[in-house]
Amino acid sequence: MAVLKLSGTLNSEPQGKSHPEAGSDSSLSFLHGTKLAYASNLVRDWHADLLHYQGLKPGSAKLHRDNLLRLLNHARVAPWELQKDHVTRYFESRVNQETGQMLAPATVGTYCAAWRGFQNYMLTAERVNELFSEFNVRPKAFVDDDNSIAVKRHKLNWVPKGWALTDLEIDAIDETFRSEIARAAREHSKSLLPLLRDRVMFHVGIHFALRISELTELRVSSFCASLDADLQHFGKWGVLTVTGKGDVTGSVPMRDPSVHGLIEWYTNSVRQKILLRRKSKTEDDGRREIKGQMVSVSDLMFPSERGGVVCPNGFRKRLADIAMKSGVLRRKLTPHTLRHTGCTLMVPLYSPEIAQKYMRHKHLHTTLYYYHPTPLGAANEVNSAAQLFDDEEED
Known part of the structure; x- marks a missing residue:
């Protein structure tokens, strides 16, 4: 499924412009007064949390923040007023009007990851209480499995593309x-x-x-x-x-x-x-x-x-x-086939958990995607394929 090109849509601007990308404008100009102050500070504090506490790289943190701003600018509501319908309508707005093509599941997943991260940050007890005290609105979860169903289907139908050399x-x-x-x-x-x-x-x-x-x-x-x-x-x-x-x-x-x-x-x-x-060039300093x-x-x-x-x-x-x-x-x-091959050689030699450490994967199931035993040889290995999924971690 193709991803809609961002250039020429409401959510993008040509490169080289000094102003923010349309749709990710951080001014939130549709809000006023106390609402604007609270919303701007909430987004700003979440972005700082991504950088300094969760350890995201600046580019990744900015992408998460911009994806949240796109949703807010489309819904034109304060963050604590976001509802599930706002997510659905945003995705509907991104459908190609000429072809009917929807966003690719991977793109939907990128948006949902950012929104779910902000949702978890906003729904902590102290923030919920402060927002309810000030605006008499109790924020609720606006991203769930229902409005991100494309991601779930994508994962269910996903087939590893990698393979290993014999x-x-x-x-x-x-x-x-x-x-x-x-x-x-x-x-x-x-x-x-x-x-x-x-x-x-x-x-x-x-x-x-x-x-x-x-x-x-x-x-x-x-x-x-x-x-x-x-x-x-x-x-x-x-x-x-x-x-x-x-x-x-x-x-x-x-x-x-x-x-x-x-x-x-x-x-x-x-x-x-x-x-x-x-x-080497004459001015080469050897670095x-x-x-x-x-x-x-x-x-x-x-x-x-x-x-x-x-x-x-x-x-x-x-x-x-x-x-x-x-x-x-x-x-x-x-x-990358060499990396798949290396993992396939490591798993039976050590263990899935040790291979995960050497592959530097966060989740064990990621390492198992890199493991490609031969049909006849897998059952005779120290850690057969059937055993590998016994200790699989949740993604």
Whole structure:
């Protein structure tokens, strides 16, 4: 189901305008006097709560606030006067008048998440009592399962799109990498070093179940020796600590001697060549900005030929090209498939709960979506598929 384009609707304005996006205007000009003061302060305090107590990033907090303002500006009532009908009528107003197309369930879910968050904030006892004392109105819940039914149906019909590589497919892709590397060496091609690097990225992405941004921005200093006596033979590569989506940080142990050997070989024989042969500008100070932090190029695990972060799209194209040449895959191989594969290998080796920790997921059921056992092998694994859902957390 397509999402209505926001440009050209009542809820948007062309980029580059200095005034607020129409529909998310915070002036609440339809209110006056005490009502305006209470409403403005209530929205402002909730936004501050999102930022400073719930820890949302500024962009996410602003999106929640703007979505609430869209509902208020459409309903033209104070926040404590919102009713379920206001939600229904807002969604009806967003239906495409030409095609009859409604908002996608995921978009409806985004709106409802913001409104439900504000609803929970407003309906605390002290705020309800103050609003009733001042306006003789007791605020009620205006978002429930009935007026967000599209989200519920979407979840019931949701089918995971991810998939995982089998051992045979991993071996076939690695063999294709080797073949391409040998060809590049024979032809003295400039693609030799990038191919060597990308082959290591392929295996590291699977082994530690990394997201594409985590993989391309990986640092040497993110690795350290493990305190576990059983892992000390991996030396300084014993544990990888990574911060990813939502600024969640987690540590994943090295477990495969072959991956450890591959990293040792790469850092000793390939990585320094890429660094020393990089094409740098005269004013290059040997640092790059990554997510607001200045990082030394020499600390990048997988530097590009220009001494920066490897382009995610470049790595995607490399994977797709290697997968096509391998001839063993019927589906498109993407970097995120490596993360699914890593989780699928972790779950039977450790446990669903430990895999959740290493994947840095908030909910166990999210980790289980990344677990794709083979039909014949799942029943023989230490943690079979039937056991995995026994301890599933609520979303």
